[in-house]
Amino acid sequence: MILNSSSLIRNRQKDKFFGIDYYANLCHGSNDIYNYLSTPLDFFPLANGKEPSKSKNREEDFIKQIKLYDEPKIFGFFQNPDIYSCHESIEYLITHMEETKHGLFIETNSMNLLRDLDILEKFSKNHPLLIGIPIASVTKIDLTFFDDSHHFKAIEKLIKALSKTSIKFGVIIKPVIPHINDDVDEFKSLLDHLIGFEPSFIYPTFSLNFDSKKLNNFYTVIDKEKSNLKSIYFDLYGYKKSWQSPNITDLKRQFIFNIKKTKIAYSMNQIIDLYKKSGHQEQISLF
Numbered sequence: 636m637i638l639n640s641s642s643l644i645r646n647r648q649k650d651k652f653f654g655i656d657y658y659a660n661l662c663h664g665s666n667d668i669y670n671y672l673s674t675p676l677d678f679f680p681l682a683n684g685k686e687p688s689k690s691k692n693r694e695e696d697f698i699k700q701i702k703l704y705d706e707p708k709i710f711g712f713f714q715n716p717d718i719y720s721c722h723e724s725i726e727y728l729i730t731h732m733e734e735t736k737h738g739l740f741i742e743t744n745s746m747n748l749l750r751d752l753d754i755l756e757k758f759s760k761n762h763p764l765l766i767g768i769p770i771a772s773v774t775k776i777d778l779t780f781f782d783d784s785h786h787f788k789a790i791e792k793l794i795k796a797l798s799k800t801s802i803k804f805g806v807i808i809k810p811v812i813p814h815i816n817d818d819v820d821e822f823k824s825l826l827d828h829l830i831g832f833e834p835s836f837i838y839p840t841f842s843l844n845f846d847s848k849k850l851n852n853f854y855t856v857i858d859k860e861k862s863n864l865k866s867i868y869f870d871l872y873g874y875k876k877s878w879q880s881p882n883i884t885d886l887k888r889q890f891i892f893n894i895k896k897t898k899i900a901y902s903m904n905q906i907i908d909l910y911k912k913s914g915h916q917e918q919i920s921l922f
Contacts, residue, residue: 642693643700644679646711652678653740653765654907655711659697661728662721663688668780669715671853674809674840678713682849687716698731707736707763709911712743714769719745726754738763738910742807744770744784749796756800763910765835766804768794772816773825778860787828798832803909805836805900810843813871814864817841817880819889826893835909836900841886843878850874 644658652658658678664685673680701710710732712718718725724747732739739762741748741755748755748766758764771785783789797804806829811817829837845853857865872878880886894901900909 642696643710646678650907651903652676652711652713653767653903654709654911655740656708657710659710659712659718661690661693661697661712661718662716663690664716664721666714666716666720667782668785668810669849671780671849671856672810672812673715673844673849675842675844676807676809676838676840677715677844678711679715680844681715687720689721694728698728701732701735701737704735704737707738709738709740709763711740714742714744717743717745719743719747723747724750726751729754729758732762733758736762738765740765740767740910742767742769744768744790744793746790746793748793752796752800752802756802759802764802765906765910766797766802767807767836767838768797768804769807769809770825770829771808771810773821773828776812776816778815779856787825791828794829794832794834798834803835805834805838805906808837808839811839811841811880811886812843813878813880813882814867815861817882817886819882819885822886823889823893826890830893830897830899833897834899836906837894838901838903838906839886839890841879841883845876845878847874850876 642660644660646652646655646658660679664687665682666687669680669682670684718741729751755764768790770787770790771781773787775781775783775786775789808825854865857868871881900906
């Protein structure tokens, strides 16, 4: 059972979610996109419609709890809500983590991360650290629940800055929405841009997850903003809670063909091994 009030939530699937041991649930609220959809990579996909805000009680509990573990753990700051949506800097949290042997996975595409690059690079010298930058497309997606943080051109500055540090970082390609940002040529263009920066990993997810409320919200937006797609979606998916692009075979083929030319990690086990030995068998299915 997931309790929204918990500062730490255990990950019971260590071969997923970037190998974290615990999700650190340190902010109130949720990111707007989770009112409409989520992906299999989202550890905490719940949404409550509230704006992200700082939770002092959860932070204090987190700091207290991490000092109780004798064995090193990996804690995950995922994007729902983004830790940098309720903090301009997380130096305070990093300082306390430096007193332990624990590591950190951060999922963010916030420019606030730039404020912390120095302290995070210092942290990474003695602690496991991996940063994942979520990106959905090359250019802006014309739907109201996407803001500028979801496309490459808006956050290229962030990727450039990370590429100049010793911090291990990569890109999470999500969400991929049928008939919105699943064009194979545009996906290839995004890959070309990303590979050029030689990140530690690139990992895409080609599936969408919904619950009843999210799906209704999604269809409402589509009806208003992309009305030509509504009948197409009904014919393809109706009220199914899991969607995949009709282009999924070509998208996967394009991804594997291009990524195998590089030394960039692309399977979850490879990615986990960048900063934490996974101890799992060879991964059969990538996505």
